[in-house]
Every structure is written in structure tokens, then in C-alpha cells.
Amino acid sequence: MHISDGVLPTSIALGAGAASLVLATWSARRSPAEDLPKVAVVSAAFFVASLVHIPLGPTSIHLLLPGVVGALLGPAAFLAILLGLVLQSLLFQFGGLTALGGNALMMGLPALACGLLFQTLRGQSRKRQAIVGALCGGLGVLGSALIMAVLLALSGEDFLGIAKLALLAHLPVVVIEAIVAGFIVSFLARVKPELLEAPFTLRKTPPVLDTERKR
């Protein structure tokens, strides 16, 4: 789900670019400087996770995971998503150079919102975390689809039809993403629950290396 070059009028493309620049600066300021290389490594993992394809009827969809990125990275999620989008457009031409700002808003804003939602509703029990994770996973994709539709609709009345259709086409994706996000969060709650407690860029104490803990 990306808007490619040439769709958005230049004014909207530049405006979205400026807005995502502001958000990215905020996102980088909120995380300590020494955590940024770590965010980069984790965004590479999310990038690879988004290459996983799931069969859906006659076609297949690839995971987007904005909700999970938000839940695990907190404020740094926007930066991670921007990185992923830049790499996607550099490597595969998914999305585009001039539409980068619009795409970043589309995926990044829902991620930030879902991160906040997950941290407030999370609770302690594993079941509840999985359900909240699924909710965030679904809402994240829904939010992205809505922002995409708004961006397209802002581009002129000619794009209204395609905006509605894009929104409709994403409804099955919302369901699948919610289920997979629920399973991911429930897996993390079982295997490494400290990942869900707080985004690592916000933790006061540096996390202990696994090798150190064993000693």
C-alpha cells in the first residue's frame, strides 16, 4: 500500500513532505542518540518482515505491521517507518521519491497512535495483550488506508472514486493484519515480555545483554 510518484499534486506532496520532516525530527529527538543505530537494525527486521506474503484469495498481501512497529518502538516508530519506506523506494520502487512524505504520514501516524493505544490499554495478562495487539494491528492498517484515501481525495474530485475503492480493498487486509498482529504480540508476551513493557528507546536503564544475564 503505497502512493506512487505522479499521483499527488506537487503542493500536497511537498506539504506532506514538510509535515513528515517535522514528525521525523520530533521522533529522532525523543530517542537518545545512542539508540538510533539500534532503531536502524530493528527497522531492517521490520522491512524483512514486510516481505512476507500471505495468500489471500486469488492474490497475496504483504504484511504492513504499522501497529506492531508502534507498540514496540514508541516515538521512534516514525523514524523506523521512514527508513523502511526510503529503502523500499530505493530498492524496489514501491512508493516513490516525491511521494515519500505522503507515504510516511500514511504509515507513520497510525503507528504512533497505535503505539500510544497499546501502551495505555496493554494491561498485564497475556490474553489481554494479544487482544490489544490485534486491535492495534487492525486499527493501524485502517488508519493508513484512511489517510491514503484522504490524501487521494485532497488531490481533486477526479480521485474520489479511486480513494473509495482503495479504502474498500483494504478491509480484508485489516482483518488479516489484526489476526497476525495478535499472534505476534502473544508470541512476544510468551517469549520476551520485556519487549512489550516499554519501547526500548524510552527505558531508563540500558537493557542487559542476554549473555550477561546468563552469567
Next chain:
Amino acid sequence: MTEQQTIHLAAYWLPLLGCGVILCSWLAMRALRRMITTRQETPNEQIPTIDAEASGRSLIHSWDPRFKIIALLGFAFCAVSLQSPITILIALLLTIITLAIARIPWHRPLRRLLAMNGFLVMFLVVMPLTVPTHSGDTLVVFGNWQMLTCNLRGLELALIIIGKAWCVALLMEPLLATAPLGATLEGLTRLGLPGKISEMLLIAHRYLFVFLGEVQRMRSGMEARAFRPGRRWDTLRDLGNFVGMLLVRSFERTHRVYAAMQARGYTGTLPHHHQFRGAMSDWLQTTIWLGLGLGLVLVDRLGVGGF
């Protein structure tokens, strides 16, 4: 005010045209895909190398990355601002000439164009059917199928979008493939991108391939345990666990990577290797590109020369 024109075609034209278009595009896609896969160095590579052509020699290769980025990025923004088909065709022609000058093997830009197909085909199909009718539009009606009235203005709009998207996609190859990625990113840093960000891009790009290897290893492990993507619910649960495992490993790896970087003397910035020297020819090339881009926008907006 002119009324909209309506062209009436018999109903049997609809399946005829539809099938023809679908068959032609399917055949073309298949041929292109085959050509690309036979030209690849390793057929199974999932992620192409960004800077595979960096060792070549051409006018574009010797262009200082800083100037190249400004010129081509500026031209890309000019290109997406265009509105008339003729100026877009000229812009496309210019990018194709650049590709020829940079001597980039044609399967690389073709691969980029193919990647955008899904999104652009959606426009091509949906726009003619959904664009609101204005005066002066030409409508095509098939017999009694009022539902499927095609508006040729929508088709034109979709084609314009495709032209612009192709234009920028073709520019990506000369922009990125003609210098090592490190040099391009350092060029961006000199142009004002925070050093931290270009560093993050470099690290993320590096670890992409590490995690891709990890995914392939995990996948063969799953397949050895008889995993078949099939029954919906189980597949989704397995994929959720798969992604969860990938994330756990990445979070563990990221702390190890950082510790290793510190052990090798990382103090917050990566060392710079590239020397940039802006020569007269760099200025000249950049001025020409920006001039061409702005000129096209001017022609486009003012309608100079009867366009």
C-alpha cells in the same frame, strides 16, 4: 460550454476490448519478467543491489554525488508537476537519454517499472469508470451497459500519472546506481541531511541482508518441519510466530551490534571516506538539468508554443 460527446459502441465490444487488453498486457508482462530473470546475476535474489553499476565510467558516474542528487531530485519534482502529455513525453525521453548515457543495463530500470505495475494498472482501470463527467469530455458507452460508461478524460489522467511515475522511476537508476551507496549517502549528509539519519540508512541497508538470510534459514527450518501455507488460521498463527521470532532475534541482535560497534571505537559518528570536489563540469551538468526541468514546467504551465 461544449456538451460532452458520446460514442456508442455495441455491447459485444466490451468483452472483446477487455479480453484483448488483458491478454496483451499479460503477454507483455510475462515476456518482460522472463527477460529480467534471465539477465539477473543470481536468479533467486530477493533484494536487488542498489549500487551494482557503481564501477562504470560515464558522464553520470563522474558527476559529483552532491550535484547529482540536487539536479535529479529537482528534475523529479519538476517532472511530477507537469500536466500536459507532450511535456511528460519529453521528460520521459530525457530520462531515457540519461539512462543511455549512464550505460545502465536495461533490465534494472525495467524491474523498477514492473514493480509499480499493480498500483498503476488500478488507476488505468478505475479512473475511466469513476471520474466525474465534465463538459467537453468524451464518453464511450457500450450498448445498454450504462454502468460501464468510460470517460476518456479519466484514461488520459491515468496515462499522465503513469508517465510521471515512470519518469521518476527511471531517474532512480542514474541517481543511485552510478555511485557507491556510501558516497551517495555522504553526499546527502553534505547537503544537510543529519549525519545520524544517513548513518541509520546505511546500517538498516546492511542489516536488511543479514535478516533476509535469517528469514531464509528460519523458512527452511519451518519447511523441514512440514510447514505448508494453506489452512487459513494455522498459517496465520505460524506466520505470527515467525515474525515474532524474527523480531525477538532482531532486538537481541541490535544490542550485540551496538556493543560490537562500540568495541571497534564507535563514538557516535561513522568515519567519512569520500572526497567531494565540485568541478566546473558538475556545475554545468546541474545547471542544464535544473534548467531543463524548470523549462518543461514553464512550457507546461504557460502553454508556450501551442501545447
